[in-house]
Every structure is written in C-alpha cells, then in structure tokens.
Amino acid sequence: MEKAIKILTQNFGLEDSHTLEAYTKTGGYQAVRKVLGKIAPEGVIEEVKRSNLRGLGGAGFPTGMKWSFISKPSKKPVYLLINGDEGEPGTFKDRTIMTRDPHRLIEGVLLASYALGAHTAYIYVRGEFTFCMEALGKAIAEAKEAGYLGKNILKSGFDLDVYIHPGAGAYICGEETALIESLEGKPGRPRNKPPFPAVVGAFGCPTIVNNVETIAHVPQILLNGAEWFAKIGSDRNGGTRLFSVSGHVKKPGVYELPMGTPLREILYEHAGGIIGDSPLKGVIPGGSSAPILRPEEVDVGMDFDQLAKIGSMGGSGGIIAMAEGTCMVWALHNLARFYAHESCGQCSPCREGTGWAEKVLRRIEGGHGTASDIELLEKIAKGMMTRTICPLADACALPILSYLKKYRDEFEAHVREKRCPVRPKRAA
Amino acid sequence: MASVVINGERYDVADGERLIDVCDRVGVYIPRFCYHPNLSVAGNCRMCLVEIEGMPKLQISCNTNVRDGMSVLTDSQKVKEARADVLEFIFINHPLDCPICDQAGECKLQDYYMEVGLYKSRMPQEFKVKKPRKAIRWGSGIVFDAERCVLCTRCVRFMEEVVGKRAIGVTNRGDHEEIALLEPLSTLYAGNLADICPVGALTSEDFRFKMRVWFLSRTDTICPGCSRGCNITAWHKDKKIYRFTPRQNDSVNHAWMCDIGRYSYKEENSSSLILKGWVREGSGTKEMATPELLGVLAQELKGLKGKAKESSVAALVAPDRTNEEIFTVCAFMAEIFGSSRVVLDVPAPKGPKDDLLLTGEMASNPAGLSLFAFRSAKPYTIDAFKQDLKEGKLEAVMLFGDAWEGLEAAWPGMQEAFKALPTLAIFASKRKASFPQARFVIPSASMIQKDGTWVNVTGHVQRVRKAYRLNRDILADGESLGLLAEFMGESFQVGKLEDITKRFLEAIGGLSGASLADVGLEGVSLPSEEQPKHLEA
Ligand SMILES: Cc1cc2nc3c(=O)[nH]c(=O)nc-3n(C[C@H](O)[C@H](O)[C@H](O)COP(=O)(O)O)c2cc1C
Ligand code: SF4
Ligand code: SF4
Ligand code: FES
Numbered sequence: 001m002e003k004a005i006k007i008l009t010q011n012f013g014l015e016d017s018h019t020l021e022a023y024t025k026t027g028g029y030q031a032v033r034k035v036l037g038k039i040a041p042e043g044v045i046e047e048v049k050r051s052n053l054r055g056l057g058g059a060g061f062p063t064g065m066k067w068s069f070i071s072k073p074s075k076k077p078v079y080l081l082i083n084g085d086e087g088e089p090g091t092f093k094d095r096t097i098m099t100r101d102p103h104r105l106i107e108g109v110l111l112a113s114y115a116l117g118a119h120t121a122y123i124y125v126r127g128e129f130t131f132c133m134e135a136l137g138k139a140i141a142e143a144k145e146a147g148y149l150g151k152n153i154l155k156s157g158f159d160l161d162v163y164i165h166p167g168a169g170a171y172i173c174g175e176e177t178a179l180i181e182s183l184e185g186k187p188g189r190p191r192n193k194p195p196f197p198a199v200v201g202a203f204g205c206p207t208i209v210n211n212v213e214t215i216a217h218v219p220q221i222l223l224n225g226a227e228w229f230a231k232i233g234s235d236r237n238g239g240t241r242l243f244s245v246s247g248h249v250k251k252p253g254v255y256e257l258p259m260g261t262p263l264r265e266i267l268y269e270h271a272g273g274i275i276g277d278s279p280l281k282g283v284i285p286g287g288s289s290a291p292i293l294r295p296e297e298v299d300v301g302m303d304f305d306q307l308a309k310i311g312s313m314g315g316s317g318g319i320i321a322m323a324e325g326t327c328m329v330w331a332l333h334n335l336a337r338f339y340a341h342e343s344c345g346q347c348s349p350c351r352e353g354t355g356w357a358e359k360v361l362r363r364i365e366g367g368h369g370t371a372s373d374i375e376l377l378e379k380i381a382k383g384m385m386t387r388t389i390c391p392l393a394d395a396c397a398l399p400i401l402s403y404l405k406k407y408r409d410e411f412e413a414h415v416r417e418k419r420c421p422v423r424p425k426r427a428a
Numbered sequence: 429m430a431s432v433v434i435n436g437e438r439y440d441v442a443d444g445e446r447l448i449d450v451c452d453r454v455g456v457y458i459p460r461f462c463y464h465p466n467l468s469v470a471g472n473c474r475m476c477l478v479e480i481e482g483m484p485k486l487q488i489s490c491n492t493n494v495r496d497g498m499s500v501l502t503d504s505q506k507v508k509e510a511r512a513d514v515l516e517f518i519f520i521n522h523p524l525d526c527p528i529c530d531q532a533g534e535c536k537l538q539d540y541y542m543e544v545g546l547y548k549s550r551m552p553q554e555f556k557v558k559k560p561r562k563a564i565r566w567g568s569g570i571v572f573d574a575e576r577c578v579l580c581t582r583c584v585r586f587m588e589e590v591v592g593k594r595a596i597g598v599t600n601r602g603d604h605e606e607i608a609l610l611e612p613l614s615t616l617y618a619g620n621l622a623d624i625c626p627v628g629a630l631t632s633e634d635f636r637f638k639m640r641v642w643f644l645s646r647t648d649t650i651c652p653g654c655s656r657g658c659n660i661t662a663w664h665k666d667k668k669i670y671r672f673t674p675r676q677n678d679s680v681n682h683a684w685m686c687d688i689g690r691y692s693y694k695e696e697n698s699s700s701l702i703l704k705g706w707v708r709e710g711s712g713t714k715e716m717a718t719p720e721l722l723g724v725l726a727q728e729l730k731g732l733k734g735k736a737k738e739s740s741v742a743a744l745v746a747p748d749r750t751n752e753e754i755f756t757v758c759a760f761m762a763e764i765f766g767s768s769r770v771v772l773d774v775p776a777p778k779g780p781k782d783d784l785l786l787t788g789e790m791a792s793n794p795a796g797l798s799l800f801a802f803r804s805a806k807p808y809t810i811d812a813f814k815q816d817l818k819e820g821k822l823e824a825v826m827l828f829g830d831a832w833e834g835l836e837a838a839w840p841g842m843q844e845a846f847k848a849l850p851t852l853a854i855f856a857s858k859r860k861a862s863f864p865q866a867r868f869v870i871p872s873a874s875m876i877q878k879d880g881t882w883v884n885v886t887g888h889v890q891r892v893r894k895a896y897r898l899n900r901d902i903l904a905d906g907e908s909l910g911l912l913a914e915f916m917g918e919s920f921q922v923g924k925l926e927d928i929t930k931r932f933l934e935a936i937g938g939l940s941g942a943s944l945a946d947v948g949l950e951g952v953s954l955p956s957e958e959q960p961k962h963l964e965a
C-alpha cells in the first residue's frame with residue numbers, strides 16, 4: 001500500500017488538533033492568506049470547478065458548478081449554509097471534522113463565502129451534536145480573535161460572520177430546503193423547486209448549501225491547486241472522502257480514502273474484514289438511502305459515477321456491511337421504519353407510502369405476510385418514487401426495490417414458511 | 429406572448445403563466461387537492477403531475493410556469509399511472525364513511541376515485557392510522573374530522589394568507605401528521621374553510637346533514653349582504669335556499685365571502701319574507717291579493733290628481749334595490765305624476781368593515797343608487813323630503829326596498845314623522861322592513877326572485893338572477909307599478925329588463941352602450957372616473 005493521502009484527517013492524530021494553534025502550525029489559514037483579496041472570487045470558483053470536488057452530503061453535485069449558480073452581482077445578500085445535520089443512518093464523519101478540526105471547516109467557510117460574495121454563513125448542526133457545537137463555538141471565537149472572521153479580514157476588506165444554528169433532531173432537516181425552513185424558524189418541510197436555493201434560499205435570498213466535509217476540502221484545494229486534488233481521486237471525482245464504515249466489520253470507523261477506492265479494499269483491508277471472517281451477505285455503500293450491493297458487486301470503485309453505474313449511489317459515504325446470518329427482511333424493515341418516522345409528511349406518496357411499506361414489511365417479517373405482499377411492496381415503492389417534493393421518498397423506495405430484487409428468495413421464504421428462516425428464534 | 433403544446437394542441441399563453449391555470453382556462457383536465465388559485469402553491473398532494481417534454485420526472489403542474497415552446501402531456505399512460513398511485517396513497521388511511529359524510533357529492537376524493545377506477549382496498553382496516561378526532565366543533569360554524577383530512581393545507585394557507593392568522597397548523601409528521609386548531613378561528617371568514625376543503629374534513633355546521641348537494645339547483649348570483657357584492661351561488665330546492673357559496677371573481681371577491689353574507693340566505697327564505705300584502709283598516713290589517721291591493725292604492729293616488737299632484741307625492745328608494753328598479757321608480761314618478769320627487773340618498777345600514785371584503789355598508793346597491801342620483805343636477809334630497817313632510821306638503825309617499833335601518837339611524841323619529849301621512853305605501857320583500865305606519869304593504873320580489881343588476885363598492889356592475897318566484901302575489905316592482913298605473917287609468921310601459929339596464933348604464937355614464945349580456949357572469953367595471961363617489965367622503 002502506498003503512503004495514504006490524508007487531507008481532512010491529517011491533524012486528527014495531533015493532540016489539541018481542534019485548536020487554532022495546532023491548525024496554523026500545520027499550514028492552516030495559509031489558503032486564506034493566498035486567496036483573500038489576491039485571487040478574484042471567479043478565479044476561486046474556477047479552481048474548485050477544475051478540482052472535481054463533488055458534494056459529499058449525498059448528491060455528489062459538482063461544488064464549483066453549484067457555486068456558479070449565484071448570479072453576480074446580487075442585489076440581495078448571499079448566504080452560505082453549512083450542512084452539519086448528518087442524519088443519514090450509517091454516517092458519522094462530519095462530526096469528526098467539527099470536533100477534531102473545526103478550523104479547517106472555518107477556513108473553508110471563509111474561502112467559500114469569499115467566492116460567493118456571502119458575508120454571513122450559518123453552520124447548521126444536528127441538535128444532538130452539542131459536542132460539535134461546543135468545539136465549533138470555541139473555534140469561531142478563536143478565529144475571530146485572530147482576525148480570520150469579522151470585519152476586514154486580514155485587511156482584505158472582506159467581512160464575514162459565522163453563526164452556529166442547532167437543529168432539533170429531524171433527519172429531514174438535512175435536506176437543503178428543509179434546512180433553510182428550519183433555519184428560518186419554521187417546521188422542517190422541504191420546499192418545491194423551482195425556485196432553487198441559489199435564486200431564492202434562506203430569508204428569500206440567494207443561498208448555497210454545502211456539506212461540512214465538502215467545505216473542509218476547500219482550503220487544501222486552493223493551497224495545492226485543483227490539479228493536485230483532481231489527481232488524487234478518480235475520473236471526475238476529485239480528492240478523498242471520509243467513509244464511515246459500520247456493521248459487521250472488524251474495525252468500524254471513519255476512513256479517509258481517495259475517491260474511487262474499491263469497496264473490497266475498504267471492507268477487507270482498512271476495516272479489517274468481516275467479523276468472525278463470516279461471508280459477506282450484503283453491503284450498503286452510501287448511507288441508508290443507497291441501494292444495497294451483493295458480495296459479488298464489492299469490486300466497485302467508490303465514487304459517485306461508478307456506484308451510479310451499477311444502480312446504487314455514493315450518497316453520504318456511509319458503508320454498512322452485513323454478514324451472512326443477517327435477515328434482509330428485518331434489515332429492510334428497520335430502514336423502512338426509519339423513513340416512515342422521518343417523512344416530513346407533506347407529500348401524499350411519501351407520507352402514506354413510507355408508513356404503508358413499513359407496515360407491510362412488519363407483516364412479512366412477523367410471518368404474517370402473503371405472496372401478494374411482495375408485489376405490493378414493489379408497487380408501493382414504485383408508486384412513491386420520483387413523485388415527491390424531496391428525494392426522501394426515493395431514499396426509502398430505492399433500497400426497497402434493491403432488497404426485493406437481490407434477496408427476493410428470502411422475502412418469499414418468510415411468506416412461505418410464515419416465519420423468519422434466517423433467524424428462526426426471532427420469528428413470531 | 430408564448431405558445432405551449434398540450435396533448436398535441438397548441439395554445440397561446442402568457443409567458444410564465446401557471447400550467448395548471450392554463451389547463452383550467454383551455455379546458456384540459458388536471459386533478460388536484462392542494463392547489464387553489466387564490467392561495468400560495470403548496471405542491472404537496474402530487475395529484476397534478478404531468479409529463480413535460482425534456483424532463484425525465486413528472487412535474488407538478490401547479491408549480492410549473494409555462495415557457496415558450498413547452499410541450500406537455502396530461503393524459504399519457506405515465507401520467508395516468510402516477511395519478512392512480514397517488515390517489516391510492518391518499519386513500520389508504522382514509523375512512524370509508526361517504527354515506528355519513530356531508531361532502532359526498534362534492535368531494536374531490538370521491539370524484540377522482542370514480543375516475544381512476546375502483547380498486548379494492550389493499551390496506552386492511554386494522555392497519556390504518558387511527559386519528560380518532562371526528563366531528564370536532566371548531567367554532568365559527570366549522571366542524572373538523574381528522575380522519576378524512578388529506579393534509580392539503582388549503583385551510584392552513586387560507587387562514588394565514590387570507591385572514592392573516594396562524595389559527596390552523598400541522599402537527600406531527602409522516603402518516604401521523606394532523607391538522608390542528610392552534611387558536612380559536614374567530615373570524616368572519618371561517619365559512620370559506622368548508623368550501624375550500626376538498627374533502628369532508630372541514631364541513632359547515634349550518635349545512636351539515638340538511639341536504640345532499642345533488643338534490644340542489646344552483647343559481648349564480650350576487651350576495652345581498654354588503655356593498656362588496658361577492659359573487660355567489662345560491663343553492664336551492666323547492667323554492668328554499670339551503671346555502672350561499674362564493675363564486676370566484678378576482679375583480680371582486682376572489683373565491684371568498686364573509687359569514688354575514690353566507691348565512692344571510694336565511695333572510696331570503698319564505699319565513700323572513702312578505703308573502704302576501706295588506707292594507708291597514710282602522711286598527712287592523714286586511715290581507716289582499718296584490719292586484720286588488722294595488723287597485724285600492726290606485727284609487728287613493730288618483731284622488732290626489734286634482735291637487736298639485738307633482739308636489740304631493742314622493743318616493744324613496746332603499747340602497748338594496750336593483751338599478752332597474754331605481755330607474756323604473758324614477759320613470760314612473762316622472763311619467764305618472766310629472767314628479768322628480770324621488771329620494772335616492774338613503775344611506776346604507778352600517779356594519780362591520782375590514783380590509784378583506786366587508787365594506788361597512790350593509791346593503792347591496794348603495795353605489796347604484798348614488799350614481800343614479802348624481803346624474804341629476806337638482807336631486808330631491810332626504811333633507812328636502814323631510815322639509816316637505818314637516819310642512820305637510822306631502823299626501824302620499826311610496827317606499828321601495830328593505831334596507832331602511834341606515835335612514836332610521838340617521839333620522840331619529842323617522843317612524844313618528846311618517847305618521848301624519850294620509851297614504852304611505854311600502855313595496856318590500858322582507859317582514860322586518862314593514863313600517864308599522866304603512867297603510868299599504870305590497871310584496872316585492874326579493875333578490876332570489878328577480879333579475880337585475882347592482883353596482884358594487886368599486887364600481888363593478890353585476891347581475892342578480894331570478895331562481896324562482898314564491899307565489900303570484902309577489903311581483904317585481906316594475907310589474908307592480910305597471911298595474912298601479914293601469915288601475916289609475918294611465919299607461920306606463922315598464923319595458924324589457926335588457927332595455928332598462930341599458931338605459932340605466934347610459935344614464936350613469938361611463939358604460940354607455942353596455943348591455944345586460946356584457947355584464948354577464950363576471951360583471952363589468954365602470955371606468956375609474958365614473959366610480960362611486962359616495963365613499964370618498
Ligand atoms: C432526506 C435528505 C436528508 C439529507 N441529509 C443530509 C445531511 O444530513 N447532511 C448533508 O450534508 N446533506 C444531506 N442531504 C443532502 C442535502 O440536501 C444537500 O444536497 C447537501 O447538503 C448539499 O451539500 P453538498 O453539495 O456539499 O453535498 C440530505 C438530503 C435528503 C434528501
Ligand atoms: S418526499 Fe417525504 S420527506 Fe420529502 S418533502 Fe415529501 S413528504 Fe416530506
Ligand atoms: S382539513 Fe381539509 S383543507 Fe385542511 S388540510 Fe385537511 S383536507 Fe386540506
Ligand atoms: S395540486 Fe399540484 S401538487 Fe397538489
């Protein structure tokens with residue numbers, strides 16, 4: 001194995017990695033000095049475009065392109081919102097950045113705001129993450145003290161204020177327009193698009209929403225150049241990303257690896273393989289919303305495009321491994337319960353479909369399902385897909401369809417035997 | 429200007445027009461629950477999905493603004509499947525209580541269900557989310573049923589955007605989401621909630637269980653409540669009105685009406701109306717068929733002929749009569765008595781006024797009355813009338829209309845002042861309008877029993893329509909005056925309604941040449957310089 005490239009996690013091993021001192025000692029805030037007032041905002045956007053940085057919150061949208069949607073000059077204030085809601089099951093990476101290297105995020109926020117012409121940025125942090133808010137709060141105070149935030153930053157004439165906004169523990173508030181509603185003090189319900197946030201976002205003003213990890217990449221991109229970053233990753237997927245690995249692996253944890261790293265390598269080399277060296281039964285490659293992969297599919301390169309090609313998605317980079325002996329009906333029921341609970345409830349297909357699917361799965365799992373229930377599930381999933389305001393309905397439907405396709409025999413066995421054939425003791 | 433192609437047909441549209449509005453305008457069918465043209469777009473029901481060329485996913489037509497060259501399919505297989513699926517989702521937790529639901533017959537859920545085809549419920553009863561709050565009285569005449577609600581949020585948006593109050597909200601999430609009353613509705617516009625609710629979740633306490641809607645006939649007319657003249661539909665059966673509901677007219681009332689007007693239908697039903705006229709004889713009264721009554725009145729009026737008849741007779745018109753009635757009364761007085769003594773500055777009764785619809789003038793046509801008064805250089809004012817009355821110049825006075833409370837409020841002792849008159853005749857529709865002093869009470873057709881026009885507070889000329897006539901004793905004022913003239917041995921040709929409307933509009937200026945047909949369903953607006961001036965004071 002060649003020497004691992006660490007961008008986001010390079011300081012995680014340092015004592016006091018969360019302090020301004022530790023960050024500046026290792027090259028922190030150098031990008032700001034290089035860029036602010038010296039490179040035009042358009043130049044910054046251009047550089048980020050060429051770096052192939054993709055949105056790491058879930059959708060993988062090219063970040064530079066997203067930034068170019070803000071039309072300039074804007075008559076209204078522009079807002080940058082940082083998405084630290086981290087609600088996707090199987091994902092636990094943004095919290096590590098916010099606690100262990102908050103200054104990297106703050107420097108990224110500063111650079112992105114400069115590129116966008118934003119003078120106010122909000123970091124929206126998942127409600128339960130009080131420890132992240134604490135660390136971020138301290139870091140913001142330090143940065144302000146040192147002149148990296150506030151008025152006339154480093155005498156460049158650029159002003160920026162950064163605020164922390166606590167969420168209240170709803171998964172849906174991670175969806176960017178629900179996040180905006182929540183920030184505005186309303187219930188977190190996604191908005192219809194158009195208009196897109198870049199045109200009408202927070203408080204009616206042009207707004208860009210980016211994930212914590214996405215933004216934390218920006219300082220190194222601008223310091224080392226777009227080509228350096230692009231070369232680290234795979235085709236059209238620049239740099240590294242943080243893979244949250246969990247489930248039946250020997251060494252669960254957050255691994256920073258280049259985009260495109262094969263899933264097999266992540267599971268068997270970095271995460272140490274499957275517990276008890278059991279055979280792998282299935283693996284979710286990109287957070288709970290990503291369609292499941294069978295063991296024969298784990299040679300896929302972990303980037304947005306390669307995963308999309310085999311019918312799954314890169315998503316949030318949350319990898320959940322399931323060993324042989326896992327009941328797939330139970331696993332899917334668990335997921336469906338989550339989506340039914342987290343559906344915001346506006347769209348009829350999602351509001352009713354997620355709950356319906358959960359009930360049908362409960363029935364099958366409990367040994368009370370009928371043969372037509374499997375078709376019904378399929379029909380429910382297809383019925384809600386692509387027909388709603390936000391992709392939460394798809395996030396529930398796509399896994400359902402993938403489990404049904406890839407593990408159909410197991411669903412059929414549940415119905416036939418009227419019990420769970422995988423974990424008989426659990427059956428009702 | 430732009431053009432779009434919908435199901436292969438090309439249509440001219442305004443660039444940026446909402447696709448669902450375009451479809452409504454040109455008659456292309458789009459089902460919907462949440463969209464309402466007078467509320468913001470919520471886009472949550474997902475029933476209005478259509479296929480737009482170049483877009484992989486179906487789009488909701490309520491949140492799509494048309495662009496030049498856009499090509500849309502509203503009836504493709506893909507769209508039909510989506511509709512059926514979405515409808516099934518909406519149905520799964522819905523109770524099957526149509527037989528006891530008051531919305532039956534005008535329920536969107538019921539309509540679409542029939543259309544998409546009946547499928548057997550795949551949701552067993554015991555699986556349904558239970559929302560036990562049924563038949564909850566919300567106050568202000570509204571009854572709520574949580575189980576029937578499809579969560580379209582029309583009610584939430586109506587309260588917030590139209591009334592300006594966050595009285596209704598959404599609680600919980602997912603399939604446990606529920607509409608909730610956050611504070612008392614306490615608004616004079618609550619009745620609209622029952623209208624806009626696409627299902628039977630919000631119903632009207634007043635109308636509940638009285639009548640299945642499919643038994644009712646409809647007449648499109650104007651609310652008689654105040655001078656806004658909200659466009660309404662009167663729902664009636666067997667000569668009885670069961671309810672008023674608003675009709676959309678964006679130049680008058682959008683899609684709303686106030687509860688005062690809404691429930692005023694009760695005053696238009698027979699128990700509130702004068703069904704047969706009478707004449708006072710000594711200390712008692714004697715009921716008479718109207719022609720007979722008019723005969724007696726004619727004799728009294730004829731007796732005045734020897735005297736200076738033009739100065740001994742006067743008429744007053746209340747601000748609730750139609751333009752045609754105002755015109756006819758003035759014409760009658762001029763032709764038969766050579767008199768211009770018609771008082772037209774009778775003030776409207778005062779009532780609530782707000783920024784939404786209520787004007788504070790609780791009569792339907794004060795504007796028509798004052799516009800017609802303004803046409804005359806030397807109007808016969810209420811003050812002149814009072815003076816004549818005081819000096820004992822008047823022998824006979826005829827009153828036309830029901831809305832006299834405004835006059836009485838401005839003229840303490842009015843009833844007393846009328847006492848000395850030898851002949852007082854009132855042509856009125858409502859019992860409450862009958863003057864105790866009147867010697868003659870002649871039943872006059874109420875708003876639902878006659879045709880004509882009114883001018884609203886902003887100068888919009890609108891049509892009232894006849895649905896039925898309760899009995900043969902009730903006559904339109906024109907008919908009564910024709911008979912009266914005949915019994916007096918004179919001739920007075922009332923003429924056709926169309927002609928009178930035309931002449932009235934000519935007389936007030938600004939709409940010369942306009943006809944009753946032009947007034948149509950939507951009404952016509954007077955040019956701004958001709959608009960009612962009586963409100964400026
Ligand atoms: C239901 C749902 C939940 C989401 N949750 C998160 C989240 O917790 N964190 C996040 O960064 N993005 C989340 N997203 C994605 C955001 O909508 C948005 O795409 C992202 O924050 C954009 O940032 P990026 O371009 O940097 O990835 C979620 C999306 C959906 C549909
Ligand atoms: S798809 Fe589901 S979560 Fe998303 S807006 Fe609609 S109801 Fe809410
Ligand atoms: S009560 Fe009626 S109007 Fe209100 S959300 Fe429910 S269905 Fe819609
Ligand atoms: S009418 Fe368009 S989504 Fe409800």
